[in-house]
Amino acid sequence: MSAETAIAEGATSPDLLGPIPGGGEAQLTVEHLTMRFGGLVAIDDVSFQAADARITAIIGPNGAGKTTVFNCLTGFYKPTVGRLALHHPKGEFLLERIEGFRTAQAAGVARTFQNIRLFPRMTVLENLIVAQHNKLMRASGYTVLGLFGLKRYREAEEKAVELARYWLDRTLLTKAADQEAGNLPYGDQRRLEVARAMCTEPVLLCLDEPAAGLNPRESQVLNELLLFIRDEHKMGILLIEHDMSVVMGISDHIVVLDYGRKISDGTPEQVRNDPAVIRAYLGEDEEDEPAGETAAGPESAAREGEERDA
Amino acid sequence: MAATTGTAPAVQPLDRQAMLKEAGATGLVIFALAFGLLGFRTLDVPGGIDIQYRFGDVAAAVVIGILGRIALILLREHRPLPVLLTTAPLAVVLLVMLLAKFLFGPETGAELMRFLPFESLVVMWAILIVIVVLALRAARSQTHIASEMTVEDRDARMDRIGAKVQRAARRLGPVLLGIAIIFPFLPFADRRLLDIGILVVTYIMLGWGLNIVVGLAGLLDLGYVAFYAVGAYSFALLATGLDVSFWVALPFAGLMAASAGVLLGFPVLRLRGDYLAIVTLGFGEMIRIILLNWYEFTNGPDGISGIPRPSFFGLAVFKRSVTEGHTFHEMFGLQFTPIHRIIFMFYLILALALVVNLFTMRIRKLPVGRAWEALREDETACRSLGINPRNTKLTAFGIGAMFAGFAGSFFATRQGFISPESFVFTESAVILAIVVLGGFGSQIGVVIAAVLLIGLPEFFRELQQYRMLAFGMAMVLIMLWRPAGLLAHREPTIRLFGKGAAKEAEP
Numbered sequence: 001m002s003a004e005t006a007i008a009e010g011a012t013s014p015d016l017l018g019p020i021p022g023g024g025e026a027q028l029t030v031e032h033l034t035m036r037f038g039g040l041v042a043i044d045d046v047s048f049q050a051a052d053a054r055i056t057a058i059i060g061p062n063g064a065g066k067t068t069v070f071n072c073l074t075g076f077y078k079p080t081v082g083r084l085a086l087h088h089p090k091g092e093f094l095l096e097r098i099e100g101f102r103t104a105q106a107a108g109v110a111r112t113f114q115n116i117r118l119f120p121r122m123t124v125l126e127n128l129i130v131a132q133h134n135k136l137m138r139a140s141g142y143t144v145l146g147l148f149g150l151k152r153y154r155e156a157e158e159k160a161v162e163l164a165r166y167w168l169d170r171t172l173l174t175k176a177a178d179q180e181a182g183n184l185p186y187g188d189q190r191r192l193e194v195a196r197a198m199c200t201e202p203v204l205l206c207l208d209e210p211a212a213g214l215n216p217r218e219s220q221v222l223n224e225l226l227l228f229i230r231d232e233h234k235m236g237i238l239l240i241e242h243d244m245s246v247v248m249g250i251s252d253h254i255v256v257l258d259y260g261r262k263i264s265d266g267t268p269e270q271v272r273n274d275p276a277v278i279r280a281y282l283g284e285d286e287e288d289e290p291a292g293e294t295a296a297g298p299e300s301a302a303r304e305g306e307e308r309d310a
Numbered sequence: 311m312a313a314t315t316g317t318a319p320a321v322q323p324l325d326r327q328a329m330l331k332e333a334g335a336t337g338l339v340i341f342a343l344a345f346g347l348l349g350f351r352t353l354d355v356p357g358g359i360d361i362q363y364r365f366g367d368v369a370a371a372v373v374i375g376i377l378g379r380i381a382l383i384l385l386r387e388h389r390p391l392p393v394l395l396t397t398a399p400l401a402v403v404l405l406v407m408l409l410a411k412f413l414f415g416p417e418t419g420a421e422l423m424r425f426l427p428f429e430s431l432v433v434m435w436a437i438l439i440v441i442v443v444l445a446l447r448a449a450r451s452q453t454h455i456a457s458e459m460t461v462e463d464r465d466a467r468m469d470r471i472g473a474k475v476q477r478a479a480r481r482l483g484p485v486l487l488g489i490a491i492i493f494p495f496l497p498f499a500d501r502r503l504l505d506i507g508i509l510v511v512t513y514i515m516l517g518w519g520l521n522i523v524v525g526l527a528g529l530l531d532l533g534y535v536a537f538y539a540v541g542a543y544s545f546a547l548l549a550t551g552l553d554v555s556f557w558v559a560l561p562f563a564g565l566m567a568a569s570a571g572v573l574l575g576f577p578v579l580r581l582r583g584d585y586l587a588i589v590t591l592g593f594g595e596m597i598r599i600i601l602l603n604w605y606e607f608t609n610g611p612d613g614i615s616g617i618p619r620p621s622f623f624g625l626a627v628f629k630r631s632v633t634e635g636h637t638f639h640e641m642f643g644l645q646f647t648p649i650h651r652i653i654f655m656f657y658l659i660l661a662l663a664l665v666v667n668l669f670t671m672r673i674r675k676l677p678v679g680r681a682w683e684a685l686r687e688d689e690t691a692c693r694s695l696g697i698n699p700r701n702t703k704l705t706a707f708g709i710g711a712m713f714a715g716f717a718g719s720f721f722a723t724r725q726g727f728i729s730p731e732s733f734v735f736t737e738s739a740v741i742l743a744i745v746v747l748g749g750f751g752s753q754i755g756v757v758i759a760a761v762l763l764i765g766l767p768e769f770f771r772e773l774q775q776y777r778m779l780a781f782g783m784a785m786v787l788i789m790l791w792r793p794a795g796l797l798a799h800r801e802p803t804i805r806l807f808g809k810g811a812a813k814e815a816e817p
Contacts, residue, residue, distance in 0.1 A: 074694060105696030113694070119687035122680075123802045130684040133697045136677040153676075157804075165806065177806035200695055 021266040022252030024051025026087065027236040028073075028204060033082035035068050035260075042068045043079075044260040050204075050253070052087075053234040055226060057247045059271075060257035061280060066240045067114060069257070070206050072096070073238070074111045075103030088203050105134055110202035112193040114209045114240075120182025124173055124192055127181050128164035129157075131199035136160055167195040171225060187218035194225060204236050205229065211243040219243060223250050248272065256280065324387055333379040340375035344368045370427035374437065381444050385451060394448035401441045408434060473799045475754065483754065490660055494653040504652045506768045508659055508724065512717055513764045515663035517744040517756035519713030522670060524742065525751035526679060527706035528686025530587040533574070533594025534741050537711035539601060539733035541567040541718025546614040546728055547607075556620035560719050567715025568708040570597075575707035579700055582689075594738055601730040613729025619651060620658065620723050659720055666713045667753060673709075675803045682706050683751075683803075740764075743781075747788055749795025758796065 020026060028050040035043040043065040050056040058066045071077040073084060073095055084095035086107055093107040103109050119127050129136070139156030168174040171191040176184060181192060190210055197205055207226075211219040227250055229235050241247045247254065247268070254271040256264035258280040264271050271277055348371060351362040381393045407426060411419030426434055475482075493499055493507060516538065523531045544563040548554040554562075578589045601608045608614070637646070644650070673679040681702045684692050689699055722728050744763055748755025763781070788796065 076690075076693070101693040101696050101698050103696075104694055105698070111694050113691070117688050117691040117694075119684045119691065121687055121800060122683060123805075125804060125806050126680060126683075126802060129804060130680050130692075130697070131695045133677050133681050133684075133695060140676050140678075161804070161806070168806075174806075178802060196695070 020049050020051045022054055024054040027052035029085045031083040034080050036080045042260050046262045048255045052236040054252040055230055055237045055250055056253045057239045057251035058255045064257040065260040070208055074109050075100050108203040110197035110200045111206040112197050116189050118181040123178050124181050125177045127196050128199045129160055131196045132160045167198050171195040187214050206238045208240045211246045219246055329383050333376045336379040337372045337376040341372050344371040390448035390452040397441050397445035401445055404438045475797050494656055508656050510760055510765045511659045511663050514757055514760040515666050515717050516741045517760055518666045519710050520741050520745050523706050523710035524745050527682040532587045532591040532738055535733045535737040536594040536597035537567040537714035538718040539597050540570045541715025542722040542728050545719035546617045546722045549618050563719040564712045564715040568712035571707040571711025572704050575704045598730050598733050615727040617722050617726050662716055749797040752797040755797035
């Protein structure tokens with residue numbers, strides 16, 4: 001059954017029957033997601049669920065379609081086929097119908113980027129204030145009231161700074177608050193991007209390779225931050241990551257993609273022992289891979305940027 | 311030769327052959343350029359045209375070029391002494407010769423000046439400046455050889471200067487404003503100076519307006535003058551056709567220009583950088599050509615004349631006598647003089663410009679202003695934060711255009727006559743140059759740049775033919791040394807620790 005007909009018939013994907021690996025209530029349900037660019041099928045009929053207050057990792061070799069899944073979820077692409085249902089406190093949002101900036105504005109899906117996208121010439125604090133744009137825009141009476149320096153806007157801005165301060169403290173960036181974001185060390189920039197996403201007060205946080213380029217100590221700090229967000233804020237986190245120490249260390253649930261198809265779905269333990277995953281990362285036995293590459297293991301599996309995905 | 315400098319660290323032996331080759335190449339290039347440009351000159355003679363041959367000038371140019379190149383090579387190879395020893399006396403000699411008229415009286419002066427290689431005094435002064443610069447550089451590297459500044463050092467230093475000026479601007483701003491306010495009553499403020507003042511303030515206002523679009527929102531707009539034109543024509547047509555007064559027509563003209571801005575904004579929403587610049591350039595030309603060809607409506611190339619002057623807030627007019635209503639001088643019991651109107655105009659444009667400035671300072675600290683800056687930095691990230699890029703860009707275009715519209719109305723009422731000729735691309739380029747030269751987003755930078763680019767050339771009208779040359783040269787130098795503008799230092803819109811902490815943190 002093709003994804004199109006499956007969606008048309010309203011059939012639930014067999015992948016979605018049964019409880020979510022890693023536990024929790026379903027927050028995001030992805031059904032029959034397919035994305036084609038002309039003749040190229042970047043994602044082919046992928047279905048999975050992500051639970052709230054759990055960390056769901058999407059992993060896979062380069063070009064597997066991970067970032068494309070993210071772009072569909074966050075409104076950067078409109079999926080060719082598929083239903084992306086987000087269970088939001090305000091009701092259910094169908095993300096495939098929401099496009100562009102509204103995904104973040106209305107549905108509360110925040111994301112970070114594989115190649116850091118901060119506002120480099122603005123200060124760290126300003127980055128976090130810009131993230132609260134929509135809230136402040138309403139408070140400033142869409143600029144008109146703010147121009148006259150109304151108290152309501154000043155209070156809203158103070159609150160925004162408080163929220164920013166909270167996340168600065170959490171991401172150990174308080175001291176750097178008045179520095180230009182572009183001058184921060186790489187690891188700080190990564191954490192600032194997470195803080196900025198959190199300042200939009202999202203319901204679902206999508207992180208695209210947050211640990212890329214971090215040293216072991218920095219990725220340990222990041223792990224703690226993500227666990228804090230999950231446990232204290234009960235927030236669902238969707239994570240693309242190549243760094244297996246991060247993925248295996250903090251994920252509750254792992255979805256493995258390869259060539260745009262889902263090849264495995266389960267707890268870290270299940271995925272680690274899944275022959276399909278080992279095949280995708282280490283190659284087939286009969287293909288006679290050179291020994292060196294096999295020894296490298298999934299940890300080092302291709303850190304370079306996914307041009308095809310981006 | 312290296313031994314003469316003494317302190318020079320490991321000076322490489324001089325490769326004379328390479329040096330002569332390089333200098334020769336320079337001479338060849340200059341010869342190729344100068345042969346055509348300098349070598350011949352057409353003269354109007356009775357009954358036709360004649361050619362004057364100036365091969366002496368060509369030779370002089372080539373020799374000066376070669377010598378200059380050699381001096382530069384020596385400086386590069388850390389041998390400043392010979393350069394210093396030749397350029398310093400040369401500079402003195404040249405200076406004496408140029409000033410001979412004043413030093414030794416006109417006759418000896420004229421005698422001495424005959425020895426100068428070029429006839430044109432401006433060229434000689436330019437050469438003198440080059441020689442002095444060379445001498446100063448040589449003297450500098452002679453005294454402290456190792457202190458070659460790297461590009462980063464220089465940038466950092468310039469940025470610190472920019473930051474200092476901006477900090478000083480907080481105190482300097484009110485002082486400048488005070489000067490501007492008392493300016494019309496200063497004893498030397500005659501009509502010509504006031505006119506220059508009005509012109510400069512008009513361009514300051516336009517620069518501040520364009521700064522919103524280019525400096526804050528990062529949308530390179532090469533057709534800004536189109537909105538200026540829309541404002542001017544809206545005002546002129548309303549005032550002459552429907553007899554609407556200045557104070558009623560002004561907001562309407564701003565509104566029309568803002569609509570034009572939004573109208574332009576829509577199709578170019580997806581364009582960035584160069585592409586956006588080209589479309590806005592085209593838009594600017596379109597507006598001008600429409601104004602030129604829509605004869606029934608805009609009176610085409612004949613322009614609109616008889617645009618009424620603004621009244622004193624509708625209470626009195628600036629005329630010697632009127633049949634009804636009041637005149638300004640009678641109202642205040644003054645002697646009639648036409649300068650009253652000029653002074654009023656000056657205050658009018660000053661007030662308009664201040665509105666733009668206050669607005670910009672305010673809006674920078676509002677969500678829209680921050681969103682503009684964020685959009686300039688990264689549009690994709692903005693979308694991921696739920697910022698509506700379309701509305702944000704359109705507000706920037708609209709507000710920037712509105713201020714141009716106000717300035718346009720002022721221009722129309724000041725001139726009393728407008729035609730499409732006033733709104734050519736060069737105007738856009740000058741306004742953009744003011745913003746670029748001053749430093750994107752810098753308010754005080756725009757003031758300084760407007761004074762430099764508009765005020766100074768007005769004073770030196772005598773050197774008109776060299777004006778554009780100097781203008782171009784200044785732009786090239788800025789691009790080389792300070793690509794972000796003279797005072798490109800961005801002051802954060804909000805701080806967590808206040809200003810004091812920031813200063814402590816700085817080394």
